Amino acid sequence: MIVSLTEMAPGQSGIVASLDGGWGMVRRMQAMGIRPGVPITKTTSQPFRGPVSVQVGNTEVALGFGLARRIMVEVPG
């Protein structure tokens, strides 16, 4: 099942499926290690559509709700 990062529960893991954004957004995500095929774990999310934080490799990254909504993740089930 493919869901966006914002729909995942904190603690849930999956594999990045696609980045739905322009060239700049995709490049910036890639540079932080977020790119299709990479395992990703959502660590926390702030309430009221606040930032989401994720773990990719050994890096923890926080991203705004709008950015997180455009990161699609393949999750089991």
Added chain:
Amino acid sequence: MKQILLMGNPNVGKSVVFSRLTGTDVIVSNYPGTTVEFTNGRMKLDSTRAEVIDVPGTYSLDPTTPAEQVATDMLAAGDVVVNIVDATNLERNLNLTLQLLSSGKPMVVALNMWDAAEHKGIRIDVAKLEELLGVPVVSTVAPSGRGINELVGRLEQAAAGTRSYEPDERWSQIGEIVEQVQVVEHRHHTVLESLADISLKPWTGIPLAVVFGFLAFALIRLIGEGLIGYLFEPLFENLWRPLMASLSALLGPGTFWHELLIGSLVDGQIDFVESLGMLTTGLFVPIGMVLPYIFAFYLVLGLIEDVGYLPRLGVLVDTIMHRMGLHGLTVIPMMLGLGCNVPGALSTRILETRRERFIAATLMAICVPCMAQIAMVVGLMGQSDNFTMGLFAVFGTLAVLWVALALIFRRVLPGEAPEIFVEIPPYRIPYAKAVAQKVWLRTRQFISEAVPYVLLGVFIVNILCLLNVIQFLGNVVSPVVTRLWGLPEEAIAALLIGFLRKDVAIGMLAPLGLSLKQLIIACTVLTIYFPCAATFAVLVREFGLRRMAKAALLMTTVALTVGGLLNLVL
């Protein structure tokens, strides 16, 4: 002269390596974007001298952000590249490494944070990585100096990389390299990692932030007051006072030199706060009252920075900050501004757009008092009849004003704050030596920059008094000061000196016998109406004279309004 560029991702320790190589003291912290301006220094390289440049961190050379553009431009001019890589994050860091390799510049790779990687169960085959990249690779632990000599020794072997690949194959290349050189053993969560988790989860993180905030301020007060009570006051009272008393008797009260150096006597005695002489108040205010708090603040801030807490605070407050049209990371310039507005203004560069940086800098200049000023306000209110009420009124007003101005900026300046996108560094136990060095560096900066300004301020006050300039100005602005703000005419001298140094200005309020209400108004207005000379100079350099002229107009308007309102309400 040969130019050596230190390049790497943000927060991998470039500045620590820089300071190891050049012996130059620079501020290092545990968050991305500590170095916002490139720094250069010199080092000896096979008996010739070379220039070393600490390039601000960048994740890639795709020019998607201004910082990356700067790094790309600097790369073109350099002779040798030292690529600092975070060994705990090899895969992500290699993205920049491969891009640097394709530039064809001679290069050396430093696998930094080697100790942290070992701790995390990450093992990297250095020799194999060297073979795959075709450039020297050295493992380093910059804060302890491990591997730095080897790094310097191998600089002459710096080579243009041998690895070539198609641009769209970069990530698969990186994957291949990592697979061949890195082995990761699974480790259980450490205590620090668990602490890192709960400080970012909203339901535990926000209460923790409040607790940490209170603890930090309690600690600053404890250290500051302790230093004053047990060290600085006894020093001034027992050693300096007898000396000054003899000098006073020698010069004779009322003479020009007595007025300038000792100031006027209060009840036949020297009063270190009220006398206003260069050797009495001029030294006691910066050293006896402000310095202890500066030291205490920077010690606590240094620990918070090096642990890696600030970006987490930025994430926690991001939602509410965006409601006010600001970015979560705006907390970093505000925190630094509490120490001194000058580094606060410079640190606005961690924000992405000019609009955000301008808003953050203006909010800070208007509403965030620096530690020198806070120390004096605390000292002054301590002598009034209601200490808590006084402090609450001043800082409460500034906090409300901060929010109100942020909301106004949001409406007036077109555009939205970009979304937060930031790497959260792991918590690290601060290196005692690094924190000590940072505290010393910042305290030294205060002593060398503030003390001369304070002395100049006291000097000017005396000259202006002598020339009757203050009385003249008093007549001109007295309607505002006396009617609108309800302050005595004598407060004008303090407001005038406030353009130069806020701490001296607040000290000058001491002899006026102000009521609590007048103290609150005077301290609040002194914060708002204009930044000190040093801060204003930095703001003009960062944003240009035209924008700052507008900001200055805003500051004056706000000061008039807020001062008037407080006079009506209190």
